[in-house]
Amino acid sequence: MKRDELGDLVAFLAVYEERSFTRAAARLGTSQSALSHTVKRLESRLALRLLSRTTRNVAPTEAGEKLAEALRPALDDIEARLGSLAALRERPAGNIRITSSRDAARQILFPKVCELMREHPDINVEIAVDHRFTDIVAERFDAGVRLGESVEKDMIALRIGPDMRMLVVGSPAFLAAHGRPGTPADLTRQNCINLRLATLGGLYAWELGRDDRAMNVKVAGQFTCNDPEMIIEAALAGLGLCCLPDQHLKPWIDSGELVPVLEDWCPSFPGYHLYYPSRLQASPAFALLLAKLRWRG
Known part of the structure; x- marks a missing residue:
């Protein structure tokens, strides 16, 4: 017709x-x-x-x-x-699909999503945990979570967490035996634990800097792993220094089981952001999610 x-x-x-x-x-x-x-x-x-x-x-x-x-x-x-x-x-109802890294999903996304679903039983949420950079438009996600510096320019980005730092830490026993590094150059003489990147497969070059001077330091050591939790266990066991986001390390730093070094060389960077297409017509359910996640720190 x-x-x-x-x-x-x-x-x-x-x-x-x-x-x-x-x-x-x-x-x-x-x-x-x-x-x-x-x-x-x-x-x-x-x-x-x-x-x-x-x-x-x-x-x-x-x-x-x-x-x-x-x-x-x-x-x-x-x-x-x-x-x-x-x-x-x-009425707030419908389905929301989000892709996120495991750490962001556990630390930030999941607690807020739980609150949202308890308050609005007609809203359904799917979180797909994936470390690769996902094309949210092609794969039909409503939004994704990435570090702020990684969000594409054609996306709307909403800060959902504080700034972060990559911290270099070691156990007290390791530092007592091998000494504390004073500059990034000292890391080349230390036993360091390498992180194998899940996205690209290469080794993470430690991103350090001070006074507008940035550097990527390639470290070496006996142990390499692609799992941050196991890298922390290795550091606790005294196998070497590691470099991971401060949010990962906070419980062990607070307890004294791991000690930060080179703190002056560990600058902050934009933390996690929720990103979504600029042309997205936000549903009431999605608008409520944005309000829940918005960082107010």
Whole structure:
């Protein structure tokens, strides 16, 4: 059915119900002559007379009665369904899909998502844990979580966590045996624990810097791993120094089991951000998620 054909049917039904072109035209916000032309066009297309017109009233023919009987339930159903769509727009409901690294999902995303789902039982959330850079548009995610410096320029980015630092730490026993490094150059003479990057497969070069001077330090040592938790265990066991985000290391630093070194060479950088396409029409559910996650520190 063409778009104008549906409009013709709606126009006919208004005349049928009002039994007047004048009243139907006022109801539809059009002129009487335009409405008369529309009904005539419909009759011509159907090759049937639908309305009998006199100078005093308008009455449906048998064909008009049958058409009206078929149209009214169908149009009522369409109106009801449109109303339900409006309710979805106004009521927080629906599905939200987010891709995130494991650490961001555990530390920031999951606690807030739990609150959101408890408060709004009609909202469903899927979190896909993945360390690779995901194309959220191609893979039909509503949003993703990355470090602020990694977000693409064509995305909207919402800060959801504090600034972070990569800290170099070692156990007290290791530092007592091997000494504390005073500069990044000293790391080349230390036993360091390497992190194998899950995304690219290469070794992470320790990102250090001071006074606008940035450097990437390639370290060496006996142990390499792609799992930060195991790297922390290795550092606790005295196998060497490691370099990981401060949020990972905080419990062991607070307990004294790991000691930061080279703190003056560990600058901060933008923490985790939720990012999503700029053209996304935010649903009420997604807007609530944004409000939950927005960093207020």
